[in-house]
Amino acid sequence: MYAEEFDVIVVGLGPGGEEVAGRLAEAGLAVAGVEADLVGGECPYWGCVPSKMMIRAADLLAEGRRIPGMAGQAAVVSDWAPVARRIREEATDHWNDKVAADRFTDKGGTLVRGRGRLTGPREVTVDGTRVLRARRGVVISTGTHASVPPIPGLAGTPYWTNHAAIEAEQVPESLIVLGAGAVGAELAQVFRRFGAEVTVIEGAERMLPQEEPEAGELIAKVFTREGMSVHTGAKVTRVDHHGAAFTVMTEEGSHRAERLLVATGRQTDLAALGVGVIGLDESAKAIDVDEHMRAADGVWALGDVTGKGAFTHMAMYQARIALADVLGEQGPAAAYHAVPRVTFTDPEVGSVGMTARQASEKGIAVRVATTEVSSSARGWIHGADGLIKLVADERVLVGATCAGPYAGEVLGLLTLAVHSRVPIEELKRMIYAYPTFHRAVEDTLGQLGRP
Numbered sequence: 001m002y003a004e005e006f007d008v009i010v011v012g013l014g015p016g017g018e019e020v021a022g023r024l025a026e027a028g029l030a031v032a033g034v035e036a037d038l039v040g041g042e043c044p045y046w047g048c049v050p051s052k053m054m055i056r057a058a059d060l061l062a063e064g065r066r067i068p069g070m071a072g073q074a075a076v077v078s079d080w081a082p083v084a085r086r087i088r089e090e091a092t093d094h095w096n097d098k099v100a101a102d103r104f105t106d107k108g109g110t111l112v113r114g115r116g117r118l119t120g121p122r123e124v125t126v127d128g129t130r131v132l133r134a135r136r137g138v139v140i141s142t143g144t145h146a147s148v149p150p151i152p153g154l155a156g157t158p159y160w161t162n163h164a165a166i167e168a169e170q171v172p173e174s175l176i177v178l179g180a181g182a183v184g185a186e187l188a189q190v191f192r193r194f195g196a197e198v199t200v201i202e203g204a205e206r207m208l209p210q211e212e213p214e215a216g217e218l219i220a221k222v223f224t225r226e227g228m229s230v231h232t233g234a235k236v237t238r239v240d241h242h243g244a245a246f247t248v249m250t251e252e253g254s255h256r257a258e259r260l261l262v263a264t265g266r267q268t269d270l271a272a273l274g275v276g277v278i279g280l281d282e283s284a285k286a287i288d289v290d291e292h293m294r295a296a297d298g299v300w301a302l303g304d305v306t307g308k309g310a311f312t313h314m315a316m317y318q319a320r321i322a323l324a325d326v327l328g329e330q331g332p333a334a335a336y337h338a339v340p341r342v343t344f345t346d347p348e349v350g351s352v353g354m355t356a357r358q359a360s361e362k363g364i365a366v367r368v369a370t371t372e373v374s375s376s377a378r379g380w381i382h383g384a385d386g387l388i389k390l391v392a393d394e395r396v397l398v399g400a401t402c403a404g405p406y407a408g409e410v411l412g413l414l415t416l417a418v419h420s421r422v423p424i425e426e427l428k429r430m431i432y433a434y435p436t437f438h439r440a441v442e443d444t445l446g447q448l449g450r451p
């Protein structure tokens with residue numbers, strides 16, 4: 001079969017793939033970018049950007065509702081129409097990727113629309129017909145899609161994943177959210193604040209189970225106070241959909257709602273991608289990469305598909321590392337000891353590095369201290385929920401969690417400390433502006449015991 005030749009083929013043009021493909025094209029290489037759906041990937045169309053637009057709107061409502069008792073009276077009347085309009089028109093351009101596609105082709109890249117499959121070393125076949133060959137290699141950046149658990153009755157029902165939730169033109173009267181990770185927690189709060197009756201069902205013992213336990217407990221407390229029904233440690237045994245309602249059965253009882261959002265994690269599909277042809281395990285959950293994003297000879301992988309943390313900033317970070325290696329430059333090796341992440345609930349939950357449990361499991365003799373944000377002057381003035389939890393070895397912070405207003409911004413300080421291994425004694429000598437939320441970090445440092 002006739003094959004088109006390029007220097008590099010990038011399969012999947014999400015945030016990671018688009019970055020590496022665009023930069024390689026700018027560097028003068030012949031680059032084919034293969035994209036099955038929209039150039040830009042999950043983040044701008046069904047992920048970070050539109051969800052944060054929803055959250056901004058929901059937070060405005062919540063802030064308005066905080067006026068009584070502090071600043072007078074407010075009658076807050078929510079309206080989803082401007083949120084849906086902003087998502088359609090400003091965030092996603094009606095789910096049209098022309099701007100992103102042009103951005104890539106204007107740099108000299110060749111956009112190949114369709115689903116790519118590895119069919120040989122340095123060979124990708126698109127939609128089974130168009131064969132592309134790469135002189136230098138292939139970059140795999142195919143991301144993940146929503147993982148739907150095999151719950152009896154669920155398949156075939158009109159459940160939502162993040163796609164339908166983001167595209168919603170109306171707020172449902174009632175919503176069951178299955179899974180209380182970042183997607184479930186963020187979207188549950190949004191729809192609640194816009195008036196839906198929301199039930200959260202999480203299989204693990206706590207909400208946000210990948211975070212410090214205190215963070216999940218705090219979010220459950222806030223959600224309950226906002227009128228959500230939160231069930232953790234729940235096992236769903238069956239889902240039914242009749243007429244206009246879902247019924248979700250758990251071992252404890254059953255829940256009914258107009259809509260069901262399945263937010264139970266993400267998955268790759270390495271078999272469909274055909275990675276077996278380059279010697280990789282097609283049943284693996286992620287593609288294993290070295291510190292320069294190499295997955296095999298002439299194959300790099302980056303972003304969600306590598307399983308190093310499903311975040312846009314991770315995809316972008318890995319894209320920079322892969323880019324240097326593809327170009328044959330001496331680039332830095334990837335380091336994951338200070339990966340920051342923020343769940344944009346209100347209060348936000350930011351964390352970096354290891355939890356106390358992860359550090360202990362690594363055999364580190366950890367020192368841990370936790371303080372309430374409300375014990376800091378600004379936290380008290382603000383009436384804020386939140387906490388700071390620091391995890392340290394004998395000399396430096398190895399992990400930190402902050403929850404509260406602007407916790408994602410407070411996290412910057414903690415990320416620098418963990419990333420650069422700033423000695424704790426040095427952090428204690430710093431001056432922390434008064435009265436800020438991040439002053440709670442200073443208080444917490446003071447409570448770290450001796451090693």
Ligand SMILES: Cc1cc2nc3c(=O)[nH]c(=O)nc-3n(C[C@H](O)[C@H](O)[C@H](O)COP(=O)(O)OP(=O)(O)OC[C@H]3O[C@@H](n4cnc5c(N)ncnc54)[C@H](O)[C@@H]3O)c2cc1C
Binds near residue numbers: 016
């Ligand atoms: C609701 C939601 C909110 C989120 N919010 C945040 C946030 O606030 N902050 C944050 O950092 N992260 C957030 N994320 C995660 C973030 O969206 C992902 O980590 C990020 O998009 C990963 O980028 P990627 O390039 O690895 O893959 P993706 O964005 O998944 O892009 C992969 C691309 O590859 C394409 N593709 C797949 N297979 C093939 C194939 N065989 N051939 C051709 N093309 C293919 C897909 O169509 C897709 O366009 C959120 C995710 C969700 C679902």
Ligand SMILES: NC(=O)c1ccc[n+]([C@@H]2O[C@H](COP(=O)([O-])OP(=O)(O)OC[C@H]3O[C@@H](n4cnc5c(N)ncnc54)[C@H](O)[C@@H]3O)[C@@H](O)[C@H]2O)c1
Binds near residue numbers: 182201202208264343
């Ligand atoms: N703000 C952000 O950075 C942001 C926002 C959204 C998503 N993301 C990323 O996207 C990825 C996907 O997010 P997610 O929330 O879908 O996945 P996740 O893996 O973080 O959370 C899924 C949750 O569903 C629960 N679960 C799984 N099966 C279940 C079942 N059968 N019944 C009940 N609960 C069940 C899990 O215990 C877990 O708590 C995450 O890795 C996250 O990092 C990031």
